[in-house]
Amino acid sequence: LCVIGLASSHPLLDPELRKHIGDVIKVEFADNVKNSVIKGKRKKQSLRLMPSTKLCTIHTSDGKEYVVRAAIKGVLMEWNARLETDPTLVSRCPEQGFVAIIKPSTDDNQKIFSDCVPEI
Numbered sequence: 001l002c003v004i005g006l007a008s009s010h011p012l013l014d015p016e017l018r019k020h021i022g023d024v025i026k027v028e029f030a031d032n033v034k035n036s037v038i039k040g041k042r043k044k045q046s047l048r049l050m051p052s053t054k055l056c057t058i059h060t061s062d063g064k065e066y067v068v069r070a071a072i073k074g075v076l077m078e079w080n081a082r083l084e085t086d087p088t089l090v091s092r093c094p095e096q097g098f099v100a101i102i103k104p105s106t107d108d109n110q111k112i113f114s115d116c117v118p119e120i
Contacts, residue, residue, distance in 0.1 A: 002072055004055065005090075005098040012058065012066065012091045022062030024091050027083035029056045033100070036076055047076040055079070055100050058090060074102040 011017040012024060033055055036047035049070040056079075058066040070076075078101040083089055089097030 001077060002074070002102045002104055003098045004068065004071065004100045004102060005094055006068070008094075010066075012060070013094060018091065020062075021064050022060035024058055024087045025061050026059040027056055027087040027090060027099075028059065029079060029084065030054045033076065033079050036079075038076065038078060049074055049076055049102060056083070058087070068099050070100070070102060072102060072104055073106075074104040077101045077103050 006013055011021055030053075032047060032053075038046050050073055051069065051071050053070040055068045055070055058068065060066075080089075080098055080100065083097060083099070090099075091097070
């Protein structure tokens with residue numbers, strides 16, 4: 001499984017840069033993510049994701065927006081609904097502020113890492 005979140009180098013995780021871009025005020029998940037059916041042992045009805053699939057948009061108090069994408073091909077196992085009610089988790093506590101959990105479409109770790117699309 002892959003846990004999708006912000007990279008440690010992301011501006012929202014840097015206290016000095018955050019002074020210039022503002023605090024996180026809202027995490028808005030894409031409708032297809034929020035409406036996905038995630039149930040059953042094998043999650044057969046779950047949302048199929050491509051690396052470019054938009055998971056959510058993070059909004060800051062200075063009006064900046066950061067789009068978080070799936071970055072890998074796979075199946076959505078979970079999205080972090082807590083971010084809708086407590087969006088500061090993304091920057092305040094990245095371990096709890098993950099965006100989503102994705103089951104990759106392959107078990108080949110080398111392929112997963114080579115296909116990964118890093119974004120800031």
